[in-house]
Amino acid sequence: MRLEKITKKRLAEKSILSVRSYDDACAAAHALDLIGERWALLVMRELMFGPKRFSDLRADLPGISANVLTQRLERLEEIGALKRRKLPPPAASHVYELTPWGYEIESVLGVLGRWAARSPLHDPTLPLSAASLILSFKTMFDARRAKGLNARIGFRIGDETFLVRIHGGKCDAARQALDGADVVFAGKATAIAAAVYGGAPLKALIAKKALAVEGDRRLAERFTGLFPLPEKA
Amino acid sequence: MRLEKITKKRLAEKSILSVRSYDDACAAAHALDLIGERWALLVMRELMFGPKRFSDLRADLPGISANVLTQRLERLEEIGALKRRKLPPPAASHVYELTPWGYEIESVLGVLGRWAARSPLHDPTLPLSAASLILSFKTMFDARRAKGLNARIGFRIGDETFLVRIHGGKCDAARQALDGADVVFAGKATAIAAAVYGGAPLKALIAKKALAVEGDRRLAERFTGLFPLPEKA
DNA sequence: CGGCATCCGGGAAGATACTG
DNA sequence: CAGTATCTTCCCGGATGCCG
Numbered sequence: 377m378r379l380e381k382i383t384k385k386r387l388a389e390k391s392i393l394s395v396r397s398y399d400d401a402c403a404a405a406h407a408l409d410l411i412g413e414r415w416a417l418l419v420m421r422e423l424m425f426g427p428k429r430f431s432d433l434r435a436d437l438p439g440i441s442a443n444v445l446t447q448r449l450e451r452l453e454e455i456g457a458l459k460r461r462k463l464p465p466p467a468a469s470h471v472y473e474l475t476p477w478g479y480e481i482e483s484v485l486g487v488l489g490r491w492a493a494r495s496p497l498h499d500p501t502l503p504l505s506a507a508s509l510i511l512s513f514k515t516m517f518d519a520r521r522a523k524g525l526n527a528r529i530g531f532r533i534g535d536e537t538f539l540v541r542i543h544g545g546k547c548d549a550a551r552q553a554l555d556g557a558d559v560v561f562a563g564k565a566t567a568i569a570a571a572v573y574g575g576a577p578l579k580a581l582i583a584k585k586a587l588a589v590e591g592d593r594r595l596a597e598r599f600t601g602l603f604p605l606p607e608k609a
Numbered sequence: 610m611r612l613e614k615i616t617k618k619r620l621a622e623k624s625i626l627s628v629r630s631y632d633d634a635c636a637a638a639h640a641l642d643l644i645g646e647r648w649a650l651l652v653m654r655e656l657m658f659g660p661k662r663f664s665d666l667r668a669d670l671p672g673i674s675a676n677v678l679t680q681r682l683e684r685l686e687e688i689g690a691l692k693r694r695k696l697p698p699p700a701a702s703h704v705y706e707l708t709p710w711g712y713e714i715e716s717v718l719g720v721l722g723r724w725a726a727r728s729p730l731h732d733p734t735l736p737l738s739a740a741s742l743i744l745s746f747k748t749m750f751d752a753r754r755a756k757g758l759n760a761r762i763g764f765r766i767g768d769e770t771f772l773v774r775i776h777g778g779k780c781d782a783a784r785q786a787l788d789g790a791d792v793v794f795a796g797k798a799t800a801i802a803a804a805v806y807g808g809a810p811l812k813a814l815i816a817k818k819a820l821a822v823e824g825d826r827r828l829a830e831r832f833t834g835l836f837p838l839p840e841k842a
Numbered sequence: 843c844g845g846c847a848t849c850c851g852g853g854a855a856g857a858t859a860c861t862g
Numbered sequence: 863c864a865g866t867a868t869c870t871t872c873c874c875g876g877a878t879g880c881c882g
Binding site for chain 2: 400410414476480481489496517569
């Protein structure tokens, strides 16, 4: 019983470690050995704006099952892409946080996204997490269209807030308080995506109460035009 | 029997089309829906320098089984990333060729490779296909180190030849005849990789007959130093 | 409640053999 | 040579339950 339990656990651990490898020196193949399993890259995507708890990840990745999430987190920790941390005493919980090298996966997400956005099969009306949406701004930002713009755009999505800064033809974003935002979008990620990528007029979304815009409304309108999708292949 | 066979085939086809989707508007998630299955990206990698036949792909992807290769080729054609073409009459064979959009996956391979090359678990001594090696030159090329260099480097690997052109701080490559090459490397991909990435002296590799260098030997030496690996994370 | 471990059903991947 | 058929193995996803 006790012994059996331990043995079983050993085996389970081993089966996690025993990765079906491509046995290929190509670094891209190695990348697939590391993060090619189902959900792995999306788990990293959800952590791009900072640490999250197990149940946050489950909520933001509808469809992933608890055991698969456990396996992916173990594997990502094992390869050095994330670290599991205990939160300070009051909260007896854990968070998962990308390592500096783990954060560099952002470049992969960007290139993959720009490639797949040209797919005729891509359906941008599907559900979308807050992290995906904010990340897509960094990926699809068009510096030419933002010429001369210097602004701080806030987002309130669920109980998270993000601040997107546009200055000097750059666009960066962080999960943080909205102090000093020139305008704030509040609503579900899909509603904001409808405005930015779906061409839905802000007015209509606001009328339908799918979205609220607090602050400089003209700036909000301009913001929605800064992220052109690539043409279909 | 006949009917049963057809029914089974129908079901098999259906199971190929029925993709387990992430149901996520994020374009990176869509990319995984398209090419996230095992082997898919490596099949595309092998086609980066032009069309290949089914059995070429099998030979260059040791470990892939025939039925999986069939499924991946069907799926890649279905999404518009490659086209299956009949060769002109004498050869009663088929080839698989990436579409223009399919070729754009090169950017994904590059970014993935640069990320994974920083993994402490990466083992560059594993087997390597010719396409992987030549592609890695485009990925890892350091323009700073090639300053002022203008050269045509040939490679003879198995029965394929590649020409790598370095000029104006750029590095491009194609599978083509070696006309006008300043120097030619001949040998297995792993031997060339040992020289470029493993720091093995050309002299030693040549003495071991793992590699032959025809032409400007000093240029060959310089070439091997143009592709620094990123530091480990 | 958060973080797993366990069991189960279905389906994808792998190996082998076989066919046109 | 270019796949197809079949069998086995293993991964994924869902449900349940344990335990701090």
